[in-house]
Amino acid sequence: MDRESLKKSGLLEQYILGVTSRKESLLVEKILEESPEAREDYEKLRNELDSYATDNGLTTPLEGREIRTATDYEDLDHEMILAISERNYSLVIWRYCLMAACLLLLCFSGYLFRLSETNKTEIVTEKAHHAQDNNAHKQALKKIEEQAPDWHHMKTINAPTAAGTVILHFLDEQELVFLDLSHVEPLSEEDAYFIFTGLGDEDGEDGEVIAVVPAHRQLHLHPVTMPEGAKDLRVFRWKLSEGIPKGDRQEDLVAALPLPVRTD
Secondary structure (H helix, E strand, C coil), rough: HHHHHHHHHCHHHHHCCCCHHHHHHHHHHHHHCCCCHHHHHHHHHHHHHHHHHHHCCCCCCCCCCCCHHHHHHHHHCCCHHHHHHHHHHHHHHHHHHHHCCCHHHHHHHHHHHHHHHHHHHHHHHHHHHHHHHHHHHHHHHHHHCCCCCCHCCEEEEEECCCCCEEEEEECCCCCCCEECCCCECCCCCCEEEEEEEEECCCCCCCCEEEEEHHHCCCCEEEEEEECCCCCEEEEEEEECCCCCCCCCCCHEEEEECCCCCCCC
16 A cells, blocks of 8 residues: 555544554554655644644643554553453352352241241141140049039038947938048057948848048048948947957947938
8 A cells, every 4th residue: 555545545544543453553554664755644644633632722642641552552452351351250250159149048048937837837736735635634624523522512410329429421412421430439559440331130230341440540531432222330349450250249339320311
């Protein structure tokens, strides 16, 4: 390319403005080195551009500052590209770290939710067990209360005897009699009261012994369950070591008490 071609192509003006590519800049610089005329055109055009900038108040480069060529700008672009790439790489790393943190947080939230649901299930199950236990306890307590004697309806019979007074406490609705021997003659350590039930026969035959009351239990109440058909209660006093004597025992009879008639 010669001087005329350079002027017609407009590359000289573009070179002065710094908008040529690296290849175009090398071509223009080569022509300027080989053609003094092209160098004169360059200097003339450069002076006109400087005059235009000065006339319009445009700042010029500081004195001593080198004018940047297209090569300088290409190097600067390369440095900017490297800096941007490095920054983008850091952003990518941070992006992956944030994604991993979000995934970890999501998994941890799922674990906590599952743990909460498991605990909630265990609590509901435990509450159900407690409710069953409470219901069973209430049913058992109600059954016990139904079976328990109504002490407000207890009746008492005082039966005076030669040895003192025998007291019977009884409930009409239950075949249960409480025998009180605390008001009869006190026992010695060797003696005991033997309690029999009789059928009310004319011959006075005694039934089986249902209780033995030693001296240390004389002041207690003695619950006695009446056998079916029992009509009276008989109290004998014998030696505890000898037991029930054979033969006639009527002389040792302390009291013979008719049992209360049960009212249904």
